[in-house]
Amino acid sequence: MNMRLFGILALVCASVAWSACDEKLSSVAGPTPNLEPTFASIQHDIFESTDSSGRTPCMQCHTNVGRNPSGGLNLAHDVAYSQLVNVPSSRLAGAVRVVPGDTTSTYLLQKLIGTPGIVGARMPQNGPPYLTEGQIAIIRRWVEIGAPNN
């Protein structure tokens, strides 16, 4: 009887704990609480939109609407993926904008972090505010899992 009671108690505790234990992605995403490691989410929350930190959206400069896209990179909805993944940088010889599965070689991440050796300024151009570590971690994860067009 005691064992049965103890088992039931343990199961209840386990169920409660299991259902509530993982960290929420929004706790990492900071000013973009809906940001996920998918291309659609990055497109919407990072490229096209500002956020509560006041960060400049990428498409303020990286667009062909009324101007030439800065750096030759157009992040408009229909063409952004094909402009990024496995596409060489127009500014830094040998660099590739997004290398699926290779976060170290992905030039996009280097530009967002401000890695020494990049050509031009850290992005966004008018920062700070820049992307938070959590926002960059989510973009890094998208690259890490193969930069799918999802």
Added chain:
Amino acid sequence: MKRLLIMVLAGVVLAPAVSFAQSADDDPATLRLAEPDFDLIGLPTNLRLPKFGSSFRVTHRFTRPLNDKFSDVASDFFGLDTGAQIGLEYRFGIIKNGQIGIHRTSNRTIELFSEYSAIRQTSGHALDVSAWFSVEGTDNFTESYSPAIGAIVSRTIGDVAALYVEPIYVNNTNAQPKQLVNDNSTFMVGIGARVRIRPTVYVSGEVVPRTGYKGAVTDSRQDAVTHTSFAVEKRAGGHLFQLNFSNAFGTTMAQIARGGPVENDWYLGFNISRKFF
């Protein structure tokens, strides 16, 4: 070699139990010479608490590595001059064969645990088996909860030794959201032993190989090292004094699952426990 291993294992399993005088040995208040404490070093044992009995334990893991220049290590008195991860633990026998407890470490982790002794070697079975369930949370149990469930399987050999195998699954060992990581949980098998070398002196050791999340530091592709520890102990009445050497600081299940620093240094530590029954 394989045959020798099988013979050794068979010998261990078929060796006589502590005693078959069940009435005395079934009393959890009776001293078990081969299993004098509720923990090995970081891993739990099958020792039962009498109903409404309790036990207290303090753990220290000094954070100064020992594998450094000897004169430097000695001048820091082998780590005692530096900081330590300290743990305080209290456990209580809530029902017959069942105990609950709380363990807090100085990195503000609180672990709540329970253990139920389901099968006892002293009852004529070949093994002791207990069920384990715990949940721990960082920042004083407000963040990053890691529940663990497992079994503690042991075999005591007379009054001389106790061998342990402890398969344990720890959920959410990775403090990152699951969307950002390859592995969010850890399955580990604690393997340990305690040998009584003098009437009140023991040596013990444990190693905890694991799969799944292995405690890699963010942006580092290197796994944390597998928790390994050995110790010498002295039993004195209801006390057990233990001096230990470990490559990790973990004393809770998720901490053990996350392993030790990638540098694979060794650290001095101690445990002191006291029974209240």
